[in-house]
Amino acid sequence: MLGTIATRLIASDINLTAAAPVSVQGNTVSAISLATSSGATTTFGVLCGINITGGSASVGTVTPNIIGGASGVDLLTVTSLTSGALLAGIHTSSPDAVTIQNNTIGGLSSSGTTATVAGSVTGINVSGSTVSLTISGNTLGNPSANNLRGGISGFTTGSSLVSGINFATVLPSGTVSVANNTVENLASFGTGTTGFVRGIWTVGAQGPSTVFTISNNTIRNLVTNSTSASIANGGAGAAGIVLGFGMNSIIADNVISNIARTNTGATGGFAVGIAGANATRTTITRNRISGLSNSSTSTTLTAPGIVAGVVIRSGNFSVTVSNNMIALGAGQTTNTAFIGIQANHGSTPDPLDQIYFNTIQISGTAGVGSIPSFGFLRGDLTASARNQTIDFRNNLITNTRNGGTGAHFAIANNFGATASNTGWPVNASNFNVLNADSATVGHWNGNLSLAGWRTASAGDGSSTSGIAVNFTNPAIGDLHLNMGVTPTQIESGGTPIESTTVDHDQQVRPGPVGSVNGGAFAPDIGADEFDGTYLDVIAPNIVYAALPNTTFTADRTLSATISDFSGVATGGVAPRIYYRKNAGALFSRACTLASGTVFSGTWSCTINHADLAGVVTNDVVQYFVVAQDVPGNLGANPGDGFVGTNVNVVTTPPSTPSQYTIATAFSGVYSVGAGEVFTSLTNAGGVFEAINNGVLTGNTTFNITSDLSAETGAVALNQWIEEAGGGYTLKIKPSGGPRSVVGSFNGALFRLNGADRVTIDGSTIESTANGQIGGDAALRELSFQNTSVGTSAVVIHLGTGINGAQNNRLRISTCRDRTRPQFDRGFDRRQHPGLQALTTTTTSSRTAPSSVRPSAWCRLVKMPPIRTRVPFCDE
Known part of the structure; x- marks a missing residue:
């Protein structure tokens, strides 16, 4: 057809009532080329395979429909005189129940007659409200490279818009399931500032109660050379999944890989695995994200090229990010800010960020440049501090990236802005593995070691850094652990989280069931609950009720409960009570196990006043209890300031020992x-x-x-x-x-x-x-x-x-x-x-x-x- 007319073509147009459901099966729409002057970018666009505007419909549920083809490129094409002309495989705006299942959509392209005229392609486009919508088992894009394509590589300078599944308007309510779809080989060519490529995405809005379940989808091989720098509503220029509205929605068990922002200009921008904004109580869990890249050459620390596994832009009440495996940076030499999870919050409202049991690997070598990388970052890298409340526990982060002059952190609070403890209370972060260079474990108004990070953040006292971690296949984002029987702090090193009781593979925590290597008594750190060997680096826990003042001068006996996973040492290194009178010389006596076991028992500890040459009224007796376990970990109660080699060698007593007075x-x-x-x-x-x-x-x-x-x-x-x-x-x-x-x-x-x-x-x-x-x-x-x-x-x-x-x-x-x-x-x-x-x-x-x-x-x-x-x- 000639392109001077605003021609729009629908191959199959369905508009029925809810009382007349329709079944759309086994159709093939292919070998159509449309030249038009129309730039329609919404609903069914200028060319559409199947269009549903009313009635309940089952599309491909029995026999798949083929729009374009299962292989090849340019099987349906649009060439327009006006930018934005949309080619949609399937479009629905029906308010009734619709199921789109098992269909194949591939080989679609839309471009313009001149460089400034960009095209738009969407596999499945959704507009209007619905009571129930299921999109499952579809293949959007075929194995041929760049076969769902907007614009022309090396030619188009406009903004091409390409997506696999697009929720183009706000659905005020209803339930939506997007599951078991494959979205692959999408390309958005056009150097404009608003172009994008996205696997599954929604527009942004606050308030709708729509419940999305986006699960078990495979999204891979998406590319754009857009210069878009925006992350508004989570809408990155290159993204796997973007959820911009909804309530109690779940993004789970998706595999996202090889998403590339290839523009080499100096404009910063985002390539993102999953981004969330505006929605209420979203859960992002058990996803695998790897192989994302960004070729931006920006050297601006506040606006670099960014690759992020998960971005929390905004939200209501809470966002939970758990049990995800994120592997970024391998083989990439670009001067890029690789960020495993970014609590971005460049817009409001600010939810509580609940970030649990994720495994993040940042790797690779930067050729040049000073852009940093992060396992976890609270902030958007600007000079404005982002102080939303976080709860960051049981995460396994390994950042081995090097090269260039930038620092590479496991965890950071507001890089580029003044960090504070607003929203980051005591122990907001704990029970994590924070592997990075020892001088840059964390950033809090400066580069910090683990000790410095603990002081600045008032947390991570039970976290560790610098430990060995072996992953199964990080090249494809498979960050399951392969530790053999080597003892590790990852095994049973976490703390229970009531809302997260399974791992990446939905194995019960602690576990897994049938563990034989002596762990599984507490959750493992990271996304993979595995059968590992516990490495005990924790001193025995010593608890007792302090002795009150007394008028009696006879010996006193303290009852202490001492517990340890590996067992409290006995014999010559059994627990001891140390004591002194009026800040004089220290004496000690061994405690005896009165009841229980060496794993958890009650120990009787006697303060012998004869060692102190007796006591009289107004004498003050100070005391403390020490114990070590079988591996040799030594602890004391009170513990502040205590230094010792073993229970028999105390270098420095606690700063404030327990004490009692011989009273009047x-x-x-x-x-x-x-x-x-x-x-x-x-x-x-x-x-x-x-x-x-x-x-x-x-x-x-x-x-x-x-x-x-x-x-x-x-x-x-x-x-x-x-x-x-x-x-x-x-x-x-x-x-x-x-x-x-x-x-x-x-x-x-x-x-x-x-x-x-x-x-x-x-x-x-x-x-x-x-x-x-x-x-x-x-x-x-x-x-x-x-x-x-x-x-x-x-x-x-x-x-x-x-x-x-x-x-x-x-x-x-x-x-x-x-x-x-x-x-x-x-x-x-x-x-x-x-x-x-x-x-x-x-x-x-x-x-x-x-x-x-x-x-x-x-x-x-x-x-x-x-x-x-x-x-x-x-x-």
């Missing part, structure tokens, strides 16, 4: 006031500090023998230690006449921090309530006052501590702030609380304060758990 015993009656041993309640050296450091051996009373006018509120009263029984009470009361307790503190001046059975009795004599709110004014002989003008000032505060504050009483007392007169009825809810009770079970026979000033009120803040009703003040 309290039982009976004591005095606090001017000229007494104790001159304050809340000051350093006062009653509260003495009780905190001491031990109650009986019921205890402190009589206030004078006014206490200089309380600082420095020390709260904690739950005390008890010996020789228990359940003791502590009473504080005036003696010899009315007393006042006064201080200034912008906070709670008198604090009971989890203390139980405390009575503050405001009378010098034992008395009971007289039935009046506020009690008998004549018996009210103790007042508390906080003179602070601060907005956080409180007189008395009852806090829960760890186990709650129970059975405490405040009776026949006056609480006031600053200088206003007291009043005897009720309480006033104003700014400065007089008595504050937080989650306490204080007991009382009254629920109103005895004497509270208008701005010194009693408040209850309800925070669970609350065991009983809490009164404000008593009597």
Whole structure:
């Protein structure tokens, strides 16, 4: 046909209703050449094999349709006077259920009559909404090179658009399955800035609830010489799969290889295996990606040529990237930024990036240039920091790329921008293998070793670097492990992830089932759960409850639970307890296994006071426990600062050992006031500090023998230690006449921090309530006052501590702030609380304060758990 007319041709056009389903089987559309002036780029374009605009249809489900041919090129051709003329193998815009299955589409080409006129080719084009769409088992492209082609190599300068399966408009809802298709030998020739080649892709939009399942597809041999630098909506110039909308979608078990961006100009751009943007809760899992390339000669660090296995552009709520095998860079000498997984986030919204159990290999030698490479990168290489939240665990990264002057990292946070811990909390990254050159394991505002990376990121304490990794066939992206029986930290070196319980091959983690080499007790690191031999490099885990202060001087025995996979060493290298008195010389004794096994047992460790020449009141005994396992890994509790060779040779004790004090015993009656041993309640050296450091051996009373006018509120009263029984009470009361307790503190001046059975009795004599709110004014002989003008000032505060504050009483007392007169009825809810009770079970026979000033009120803040009703003040 002549090309001066806007001719458009459909070989088979179907427009029915849902009540009249149609079966389209066994048709062949081939040997058609169309010359046109039309540049139609949407729906069925200018030439289409099968077009479905209405009704339920089954296309090729019984006998495949052939559009073009199973081999050869230029079997259907379009030559247009206008750029963008689309040649579509099959198009559907039907709102009804459609199945497109087992069809062969190959040998399609579209180009222009001049260099600036580019062409468009799509194997299967989808537009409009649908309730259900299945695209499966189709072959899009045949074995002939570049047989689905837009433009002409070396001629076209426009932007050619080529794809295997294209969702060209937003589907607002419905389910879509794209499975078991082969997309191969696609070519987009044209040096324009918007051209692309993509295997399977959608447009970008936020909000649609369409559920995509894109699985078990093979996408290979895609090429473009476009100068597109965009990654908007995930739409790279060269891409295997791009998902730009949807909800709870899954991209799984696809094999993507040999995608090339061949333009050698200085414009940066992307060649991507899988890219995701906008969608809600997308999962990208168990895919294999390899052989991607980018020939850009850009030397700009902020906009280089990029090859990325997986790109997270944006998303809603979360994106999970797990169990993928990604091999990039082999045999490629270009000055390219190879990135296994890029949390790009150059657009919003920002999801939580959940990146688990991936295996990434970056390799090859750069001929020249300073462009870096990364196993994992958070950021888009620009000067703008990307601070989305990540969770990066159990990934196996090996970056052996070298050459040029660029650094090659296992992991990086915002290369080119100032990195921060925003979105990268403590241990956000851990249990990984981070193999790279020892000086460039990570990048966080500079190149870092593993130790430096751990410090900067506050994570990866359980990760390792510099270990041997043998892959089955990395040249084709097969990164299954081939470790034999050589012990490795990869085996059982991961941590369980609740949402990821299988590996790349859907074998159960930990496993696999039938493992015989002694591992499989924890997940393996990386995508392949294999039967390896565990390499124990972890010291025994030592746990014990610290010994409390005591009044006793007899030897003390500590019970420690010690566990280790390889077994705790025994005999001459059994666990030991080290101890010293008052920072003196260290002594040690071997511990004995009291129960359990060397793999997990309870050990009895005795501190022999005779070694310390005995102990007396106020002596401080420091101690720590050390243990080593059968391979010789040595650990201690506490461990900070500890250095040792084995359990018998300790070079440096822990910075802060555990300790206990031979404490003062309290039982009976004591005095606090001017000229007494104790001159304050809340000051350093006062009653509260003495009780905190001491031990109650009986019921205890402190009589206030004078006014206490200089309380600082420095020390709260904690739950005390008890010996020789228990359940003791502590009473504080005036003696010899009315007393006042006064201080200034912008906070709670008198604090009971989890203390139980405390009575503050405001009378010098034992008395009971007289039935009046506020009690008998004549018996009210103790007042508390906080003179602070601060907005956080409180007189008395009852806090829960760890186990709650129970059975405490405040009776026949006056609480006031600053200088206003007291009043005897009720309480006033104003700014400065007089008595504050937080989650306490204080007991009382009254629920109103005895004497509270208008701005010194009693408040209850309800925070669970609350065991009983809490009164404000008593009597």
